[in-house]
Each structure stands twice: as structure tokens, then as C-alpha cells.
Amino acid sequence: MTVLQPLVAGAALFAIGIFATAYRRQPAALLRGILLMGAGAAVAAAGASRLASASFDPLSGQGFAVIVVFGSLALAALGVGVFARGTSR
């Protein structure tokens, strides 16, 4: 297995997330897309870390994956708050 396979799997998850965010107009479906994008970026980063990283720094991709997925959770929660505020008025 080469680094190509994790990158393609991550790209597929990311593109599906973009699709959900761009195409769907329902708040929950739209916000699910943000989480899918985070998962895709995490898979690509961890795959690059495992199969194509420098030997002196093999874990940076995994650290990046964790930070990206936390960022996507924060964005999704912020979106839920904004949508909820908009509908409660």
C-alpha cells in the first residue's frame, strides 16, 4: 500500500462533506458535512504521516488530524448555536 490510498479515501470523505454542505439546505445535514470534511482531512493527514513522513518526525500528521477534527467539532457546534439562535427569535 502506498500513500495514494489514504489520500484518495480522505479526499472522498472531504468531497462528500463539501457536497453535503453545498447541496443540502437543512441545518443538520449541512453541519454533518463539516464533520465529514474534518474526518476526511484527518484520514489524509494520518495516512501521509504513516506512509510518507520523515523518519525524525513521524507523528505530526496524527497531531494535525486530532487538531483538525476538534476544529470541525467546534465549527459544527458553533453552527448549531447560530441556527438555533436564528430560529428561536
Added chain:
Amino acid sequence: MDTVHTAAFYATAAIAIAGALLAALARSRALGAGGLLLTALGAALLLADLSAGFAGLLVFIVLVAGAGVVGTAPRGAEAASSRGHNLAALLSAVLFAALVYAAYRGLYHSAQYPGGQFNAGALGRLLVGRDALAVIAAGAATLVAARSLDWGRGGR
């Protein structure tokens, strides 16, 4: 990587992508949440197969929490799809093709992986030691987002 790892990789990638498609296309909340949970499981197993067990565990927890948080989003009537939405869907396919092309054409350093399978200690040292500022930023963003949930429910 050996054959078993490669087979596990394809199986878990298929689970993650099937869950993502379900989450993206589902019209009901329950199906959407189920798709997100399937994606969480597939992505976590995928990361574990890529020797990133601890990162996979964190991704699983975060995606499951995300499924719960998104499940509380207000119900809004779905607007009819317009030409712009169709164009956006097409552009996401173009983006996927571009990313795959870039991955295919890229030149990558091929190296032996010196790390372990789970890497909890090493990843903790990396995140708290070298990347502390990024971790603080991610924590602050999560805190602000959690506060926004309360704000969205009418709190101050």
C-alpha cells in the same frame, strides 16, 4: 504494509465512505446520525490500521459527540434545490477529481515508519509539548462553540 493491513484498510475505508454518503444524502435525522456514526467507526478503524490508534480513538469520540451535537440542530424546512445547488454538487465532484489527480501526480517521500501502533504517549508529548499553541487554540474554539450552544438556546 502487508496484505492483512491492506485488506483492512479497504474494508474500513468502504465503511467510512458508505457512512459519509448516508450522512450526506439522508433526509431523516436518525439516518443522518446513523451515517455519521458509521463514518466515525470506519474512520477510527482506518486510523487504527494506519498505526494511529490514539488519534483514531479521539476522532471516534469527537465524531460521535459531533453526531450528538448536530442532532440538536433546529429542524428547518429544506429549501428546494436550485441551479446553484446543483452546480455546487458538481463542483464537489470536480474537487474530488482534482484531489485524486494531485495525490496521483504527487511525489512522496517513502519512509519506514518508526512509531508504534497506538502512540498515546508520543502524541501527547507532541501535542502538549511542541504544538501546545495549536492545542490551546483548538480547546478555546471548542469552549466557545460549547458556549454558543447555550447562547443559541436563548441563554446570554
